[in-house]
Amino acid sequence: MPKFATAINCIDGRTQVPVIEFLKQNYNVDFVDLITFPGVDGVLTSNRNDVIELIKRNVEISIKAHASNLVVISGHYDCAGNPVDENTHIKQILNAVEKIKQWGFDVEVKGLWIDENWKVKELKAGQ
Known part of the structure; x- marks a missing residue:
């Protein structure tokens, strides 16, 4: 059975491949479900509850349909x-990592930063 991860990512096409490759290499996943929205790291820490609920619903679909056990939120x-x-x-x-954890899904949640060279770095709490 293929292993999935879920990436909440910006719509910017420059970020998609680096995030997918990072997750495949570092978390041994076969596929990555992408949930995209412009500036999504800012959106998840805003009061745009309609958009946040839509993102949450998409994460739930990925978890239920593909048994994803890892959700990442990235900014770039x-x-x-x-x-x-x-x-x-x-x-x-x-902050978005903490918000996603509060959604109550039994998954690991990580934060990623994509730098000016399109390299992905995993963030740690307190950074």
Whole structure:
């Protein structure tokens, strides 16, 4: 049976392949379900509850339909949908990780930062 992960990612096409490759290499997954929205790290730390509920519903579909046991939230350099500095992105990503954990799914939740070279770095709490 194939192993899935779920990536909540920006719509920016430059970020899709690096995130998928990172998850395949570091978490031994076969496929990555992508849930995309412009500047999604900022959205998940906002009061846009309609969008947040839609993202949550999509995560639930990925978990139930594909038995995904890993959810990642990412942000990236040069984001048009969330044009803030790197430190703000990282804080938003880490806050989004905590918010996603509160959704009550029995999955691992991680935060990822994609830098100016399109390299993916896993974030740690307190970073």
